[in-house]
Amino acid sequence: MKIDFKETTWRRIDIPEDKRFEVLMDLRKGKNASYICNKYRLSAYFIDDCSEEMTVPDNQFCSTIEVYNDDELIYENGGL
Numbered sequence: 001m002k003i004d005f006k007e008t009t010w011r012r013i014d015i016p017e018d019k020r021f022e023v024l025m026d027l028r029k030g031k032n033a034s035y036i037c038n039k040y041r042l043s044a045y046f047i048d049d050c051s052e053e054m055t056v057p058d059n060q061f062c063s064t065i066e067v068y069n070d071d072e073l074i075y076e077n078g079g080l
Contacts, residue, residue, distance in 0.1 A: 002068045003068075004067075006063075006064040007053045008051065008052055009050060009052075010046075010047045012047050013033060013043070015036075015042070016040075019040055022040075056077060064078060
């Protein structure tokens with residue numbers, strides 16, 4: 001049996017001084033963090049001690065815990 005659970009984390013991208021204005025403009029245009037990393041060849045890293053297990057309401061009432069026996073889903077704690 002295996003239990004999968006969903007959590008939320010924060011990651012950080014260090015932006016070089018000479019790219020800060022461009023990056024901020026991209027973010028204001030709706031670009032996401034993956035776009036920023038790819039465009040400017042930057043890496044994101046996890047911020048320590050900030051992961052938190054999600055609740056069903058946090059996840060728009062979709063499951064945050066799923067239990068599998070082999071490949072068969074035998075329990076989930078949410079769902080619409």
